[in-house]
Amino acid sequence: MFWQKKLSGFMKKEHGKMQSMLDKLDYTNKDFEIFSKLKKILENHIYAEEKAIHLLHKRGKMFPALSKVIEEHNDIEISLYELVGPNIKTKEIKLKKIQALAELLRNHLENEDKNFYPYLDSNLNSEEREEIFEILEKNLD
Ligand SMILES: [Fe+2]
Ligand SMILES: [Fe+2]
Numbered sequence: 001m002f003w004q005k006k007l008s009g010f011m012k013k014e015h016g017k018m019q020s021m022l023d024k025l026d027y028t029n030k031d032f033e034i035f036s037k038l039k040k041i042l043e044n045h046i047y048a049e050e051k052a053i054h055l056l057h058k059r060g061k062m063f064p065a066l067s068k069v070i071e072e073h074n075d076i077e078i079s080l081y082e083l084v085g086p087n088i089k090t091k092e093i094k095l096k097k098i099q100a101l102a103e104l105l106r107n108h109l110e111n112e113d114k115n116f117y118p119y120l121d122s123n124l125n126s127e128e129r130e131e132i133f134e135i136l137e138k139n140l141d
Pocket of ligand 1: 045046049069073108112
């Protein structure tokens with residue numbers, strides 16, 4: 001059967017879960033707790049998307065919107081790594097880094113919602129979209 005679901009709609013909902021956590025950040029100690037929950041969801045989310053991207057590569061699908069998403073994932077992963085690294089000496093520094101990560105993530109979610117997933121919806125055929133959907137759904141929380 002022709003697969004009609006949109007990847008962009010499905011992922012927008014997933015992104016909304018992280019967006020609502022970002023909206024709760026208020027630069028107080030509460031942020032540490034929000035961050036530890038967000039970190040798990042985010043790592044899982046990137047893992048799922050990278051698996052989907054790997055499939056696109058295997059199918060020979062290469063386009064600028066894809067490279068941009070890979071770059072943004074790398075930046076987010078570096079930022080996550082820094083947050084658990086030895087340079088975090090004070091709570092102040094950690095809070096600042098959480099805010100910086102939040103900014104990266106907000107921009108990334110916006111890029112995926114406005115550009116990346118709509119691009120996939122209009123440039124992949126229904127079989128390809130379904131394959132990507134299955135990978136994402138299986139690997140997301
Ligand atoms: Fe992503
Ligand atoms: Fe995403």
